[in-house]
Amino acid sequence: MNRLTPPFESMFGRRAALKGLFATVGLAAVPGLAACGSSGSGGGGADTGPVSLGSNYSDAVPKGALAEVMKGFTDSSKLPVTINTKDHEAFQQQINNYLQGGPDDVWSWFAGFRLRFFASKNLVGDISDLWSGDLASNYTPAQKEASTGNDGKQYFVPFYSYPWAVFYRPSVFQQKGYTVPKSFDDFITLAGKMKGDGLSPLAAGQSNGWPQLGTFDQINFRTNGYDFHVNLMAGKEDWAGDKVKATFDNWKRLLEFYQPNSLGRDWQTAAQSVLKGDAGMMVIGSQQIGQQFSAGGKLDDLDFFAFPEINSQYGQDTIEAPIDGFCMAPKPRNKDNAHKLLTYIASAQAQQAYLKSDPTSIAASGKADVSSYNKLQQKCVKFVNDAKHITQFLDRDTDPGFASEVAINSVNDFLKNPNDIDGLVKKIASQAKQYFQK
Template sequence: MIGRRAALKGLFATVGLAAVPGLAACGSSGSGGGGATSTTVSLGSNYSDAVPKKALADVIQQFQDAQKLTVNINTKDHEAFQNQINSYLQGGPDDVWSWFAGFRLRFFASKGLAGDISDLWSSSLAANYTQAQKEASTGDDGKQYFVPFYSYPWAVFYRPSIFQQKGYAVPKTFDEFITLAGKMKSDNIVPLAAGQSNGWPQLGTFDQINFRTNGYQFHVDLMAGKEDWGGAKVRATFDNWKRLTEYYQPNAIGRDWQTAAQSVLKGEAGMMVIGSQQIGQQFSTGGKLDDLDFFAFPSIDPQFGQDTIEAPMDGFCMAPKPRNKDNATKLLTYIASAPAQQTYLKSDPTSIAASNKADASSYNKLQQKCVQFVNDAKHITQFLDRDTDPGFASDVMINAVNNFIKNPNDIDGVVKFISSQTSQYFKK
């Protein structure tokens, strides 16, 4: 997550058609990525950090052994891959390439830069995933372009031992949530840990409150610029959020999310809206992963209840014209399988396989709950910076949310600022 804001800038910026040096796909010769032979397939990967790179290599080795095919992995720095993705795709991508669900998927699918794999979904993939996951893998044209690999849900995380000790009950409604926060404050526990120096963490809280206030469809349409960012519904989201701000950790803008998560680990703060992957890393390192639990963000409007959750999904797409479509299809089919995903997750005790056929008995307690949480969801969102234009997320929403946290009484100013910027990013 380091440098995430920088990676968002210019993600979909207009650039030349030639692939950026160093990110171009491997060539079409036998020694290159796609290969003219029938035994090769190329994979463009942003899994550049040591642990995920090794984990993905283990998955690919199993595929190669089983299929007797050679996968040429074209690994590039995670943030460089995101920054230069437009040129990479227009310049001729690898047969299969790593990417994200949500707006970032739909954007490239609408430009014809991702391959239609609807037939693969119909023939074999659908049985591995929930309807909500299929929805997140679908372009604006109703066709599928994405294979989910792993995910991690966002929710309200807490230590059950402290809840038990203090007699706290998990809230179901927003009013109960506010009441619980008040009890924690009176017990000299910071109700809500908050770290916003990284820029993006509190975007997740906006998402939670917005789809609880206005529903899934309004949320995704708002992210796409199809709804009014200056309207009453967005104001209602900030009005609801304002009720929580008095329970926030002071100086959230000056604290990173890791430090905020550590305050939950230490028992200084009672709850935190964050992803399982982020806070789970802190608890795992601290040796207290067994004392980490979560609940769905409480209901605000009963008509929407808690039917929507946020669970960003990483996965893979196929090139529109892969050099070796048969082998690319075989690789995607394997990537969708439970064994492949569970092999990858051996290195990560905080995320879950996207496949609903994964063996839950191999999961820790946190992962098992995450699986049930995702499987029960009617709708799944992908996090604001994946569900909307990345420039809008980085240059508008981060600034707007920071201003709101600094002064939650100026909702008019925050909403007017957002609304004044939308025409730069969304076509009417």
């Protein structure tokens, strides 16, 4: 995986990583990823040695970029940092053993269900005191919401993110006379015009398994709102209910505008079709499609718009923008030093230093100097800052076993046969029972 692939794991191994993570979340200690630090035995004060950092930034580019960030911290604080890097996918797959065995003082992780789950098991350190201080001024209320556990306390420091939306080439829109749609009906009308002009209106590649989960998210929170969406992901809503049926009914309206054989195409090839002008739009993340446009030398001809409004009650108040960041051990070897490192990680200086290696993602800090960003990044910043709510992508917002074994298969079944929505949602609801306890 190079730096420009999505940060949860290699796109070719995402489903395997989800399965591996699910296998560990039962909280039974198993052999695997060795604990890297000594934080499990400490209480937080006497040791003044290096701060230990557990990192899943294992590929060469992100590994080097993170090392530069830590060098900046050491130069400013005079505190050394020991970086313990583990293979990106292995870190996810063996995270439970790592956390139970005594994690590093600070470690890399993700916002969303993945955060809340381990926080609820007391395997993540409470950093609410940092959020009540200077940290909060760097972030929006939506980012704080994404960093908060089920108990209302904060456990996470956002580092960088990238939004999902509908991406397109402005030059193609200008040439064809297309305008950005505001409503779902306008979206359907635009897709019809594109189809009439010989374009594939919606590029789609689902052979990787996960990409169309993002489309489900967009349509669900546009149809039913943020609260319903996050509660559905948490197993607190009925998958066989009318609201989920409405989501699939709305999605069905789009399918005639999909590229043929989406299940046999990977997301890279789909994104390339937008780059080449063969397809008009694609629901994807800036980091994914931006990778293809950057490599093709056309990043300046890439733009996006928020997924259109479906229900006026919710408008476009929610967006999807997965957030990567860092957590603290429940008992860091030196809590003060761990706090200093997390505070530095929250700074615009640290995040911008890291993102020199990535022209498709954005610093989480609202204090980042946007003048150093390209046009795409500048729009991403405004998009994220203006959002009332931020979701993390389905596989980060729900039980990992449910995501890999039920959600992916169900979405694929829907794409194969969109005419039995009632049977589909009943099957999902039945399978969900083994993952969510009422």
